[in-house]
Amino acid sequence: MNQSYNSVLLDTAVAELAKLPGIGHKTALRLALHLLRKEPETAMALGNAIIEMRKGVSYCPVCHNISEGGLCGICGDSHRDTRTVCVVENVKDVITIERTHEHHGLYHVLGGLISPLDGIAPSDLEIESLVSRVASGSVDEVILALSPTMEGDTTNFYIYRKLSDLPVKITVLARGVSIGNELEYTDELTLGRSILNRTPFVEND
């Protein structure tokens, strides 16, 4: 698109902002002009925070949650129950479950859900590393905390089959969460209850 706001710098900032999901060209321009109106420190702080975050944040080698190098804050916390591992789709779900204060164990972030339609195969996800983690004998219980959608159920079943020969208890979130809803929009009370009432995984549930 030919913007020509008489400033290449503004054009560039608008173009970069418009690459963010859910931010169109008009919103990007509004945000850029807002930053120009505010004192310079606001824009500097935002720009630097984005750069420093991207430079400094990496992924935990054990659970694949975000960390600032090495183990993440949860894996490195000696007060957590290391023998219970909660399997989640992404980092946002770790945050969502942490907010309920009902899970005291560790996590395993898959990085997505199996979805043949979107071309996401089991090998694209952190499933093999979960199997290794369980096979090492350090885990008593795996809590499957994936969204109650078709992709979530498929992934649950795949992981269940992969772990079924290993001496580990496999549980799944209680169906207190409304089926068809995304995990991140579930209220904390319901989500907390569904962690407390987790049930053994049964085929053809």
Add this chain to the structure above:
Amino acid sequence: MNQSYNSVLLDTAVAELAKLPGIGHKTALRLALHLLRKEPETAMALGNAIIEMRKGVSYCPVCHNISEGGLCGICGDSHRDTRTVCVVENVKDVITIERTHEHHGLYHVLGGLISPLDGIAPSDLEIESLVSRVASGSVDEVILALSPTMEGDTTNFYIYRKLSDLPVKITVLARGVSIGNELEYTDELTLGRSILNRTPFVEND
């Protein structure tokens, strides 16, 4: 708010993003995680574009439009009609009017509208600099292109009074029915004005 996403860097980036207008905490987190998922170049480009824009973009000393130091692209364009000045509320309105390709003169950006309720007085706006510009004798026509709101009308009237002793033609945007709008949804004031200010019918207008 106590976020604790196990990364101070993420917390900081989310907090800075959430300061942008119309971006709440949840959206800020979604944007930050999006930047973490994408290749590092995306976040670097965004962060640097914001910083460089804020460092490099300043305001034109003549019309107060954005520029990259010195005169803005419009004031510095020798093909523009320097004797016609269009008065607008803000930089975004310059862009909006430029897109119509119907104004070939210069601009004067007020930086807001007179609004006693919001505590915006004439002295907070670039009105004195407009009067000086006109008083210098370099302007034949001032086009008042402010929003047809109470604040816009108040500002129009204030500027009109300030310029009334000077030898300059003062015009205002035509008020009328919007092209493409149904007549029955046009408010009575606008419709009444458009009847009073009716223009000769021209074929292929």
